[in-house]
Amino acid sequence: MYAPALLLSAATTAGTLGIPFFQLGKLSESIPVQWFGLIVAVGVLIGASILRRYAEWHGVDDDHVRGITGWLIVSGFIGAHVFDVIAYQQHRPWFEFEGLWPSDWPLILRIWDGISSYGGFIGGALGFAFYVWWKRRDPRLFADIAIVGLLPAFTIGRIACTVVSDHIGAAVDPDSWQAFFAMPYPRGLNEVVLELQRTQPGTGPVWAFNLGFVELVYLIPVNALILWLAFRRKRLPAGFITVLTGVLYAPVRFFLDYLRPENSDPRHLGFTFAQWASLLAFGAAVYVAARVLRNGKAAETIAPTSAEAQEKLRVVLKEAADEAASGQRAPAPKKADPAKAAAERKAKELEEARAEERRKKEEAEEREAEERRRKQDEELAKKAEAKKAAAAKDPEAKKPGTE
Numbered sequence: 001m002y003a004p005a006l007l008l009s010a011a012t013t014a015g016t017l018g019i020p021f022f023q024l025g026k027l028s029e030s031i032p033v034q035w036f037g038l039i040v041a042v043g044v045l046i047g048a049s050i051l052r053r054y055a056e057w058h059g060v061d062d063d064h065v066r067g068i069t070g071w072l073i074v075s076g077f078i079g080a081h082v083f084d085v086i087a088y089q090q091h092r093p094w095f096e097f098e099g100l101w102p103s104d105w106p107l108i109l110r111i112w113d114g115i116s117s118y119g120g121f122i123g124g125a126l127g128f129a130f131y132v133w134w135k136r137r138d139p140r141l142f143a144d145i146a147i148v149g150l151l152p153a154f155t156i157g158r159i160a161c162t163v164v165s166d167h168i169g170a171a172v173d174p175d176s177w178q179a180f181f182a183m184p185y186p187r188g189l190n191e192v193v194l195e196l197q198r199t200q201p202g203t204g205p206v207w208a209f210n211l212g213f214v215e216l217v218y219l220i221p222v223n224a225l226i227l228w229l230a231f232r233r234k235r236l237p238a239g240f241i242t243v244l245t246g247v248l249y250a251p252v253r254f255f256l257d258y259l260r261p262e263n264s265d266p267r268h269l270g271f272t273f274a275q276w277a278s279l280l281a282f283g284a285a286v287y288v289a290a291r292v293l294r295n296g297k298a299a300e301t302i303a304p305t306s307a308e309a310q311e312k313l314r315v316v317l318k319e320a321a322d323e324a325a326s327g328q329r330a331p332a333p334k335k336a337d338p339a340k341a342a343a344e345r346k347a348k349e350l351e352e353a354r355a356e357e358r359r360k361k362e363e364a365e366e367r368e369a370e371e372r373r374r375k376q377d378e379e380l381a382k383k384a385e386a387k388k389a390a391a392a393k394d395p396e397a398k399k400p401g402t403e
Contacts, residue, residue: 050149051069057306075128079124081114084114088266151223171208172209183213238297240289243286257274
């Protein structure tokens, strides 16, 4: 609870004063690790922990938690690089091989050499689609499981974009209110700043948007809303928080890309790659949201709240550990995994609950069918009686089959 508040407070303070220029690279000269990669890794770990908590609340087996997390991470990072190369690095050779050292590999294989956020979304979506098809899982539930982990991880990734100062936007008048979200970049810093400094003659720094920070400030309340909706007691239809995230993010990202200089984000038929992707994402999100609201239902959980589910899991794990310590269970050829046993028990409980719900539904349908048959029999009996009464009143009426 305190982390979002602190981040929002820091963002507001920084916006009020303007962001001083800083650009974090390696941790140190002796440690070849970039701050960007370290912050992204922290974001992935935090996102994965939230994803796991949401999945456990819905009784998802631990194997599927690890499976969907792995597929999202691997396919997401591959997609992020491949689409960055395709959309933003056309001027560089993609397949040129210079040596065996990783830095000499072809550009298309150097996944650390440029990443695109929408490319990560597309790659992650492809990996997600393959996994739920392969394992025959509920796509709406698993989409929500994925998004509650992806959104916080992506937002922390925007912190990394902010501190490395590599998302340079349009030039800003340092005396305008827009300077709240701008940063004074040193002249001649790179090709983007060289182009921007033409609009701000002089010897001082070039004021321009730090678009990583702008997006971070917007994503903080989006995270608060999505996670509140995801974990509250009153459940929404499965899949809705995923499409709501798309509806909230895509249009804002579309308009933010107008602030990106053309020499950093080339236009394709008038729009950047991210803008085209935003249009498709927004349209798909609105369409799926309408379907979810029309015929969707909330996914089942193993407890009314996530906290109660975690408490239940702790009890199950403790019981499993006590049984293993007391030797009550028969010896097994391999050491039992308490977490896996707990997950299997949760899955079994959820399956039993679903079976009970199906049984009740079948019984209700059978009662309805029986009631329909009874009404049909009554109607047929009434018609037969009416015919007999009519025949008694009109004895000269023609009998069937006579002329």
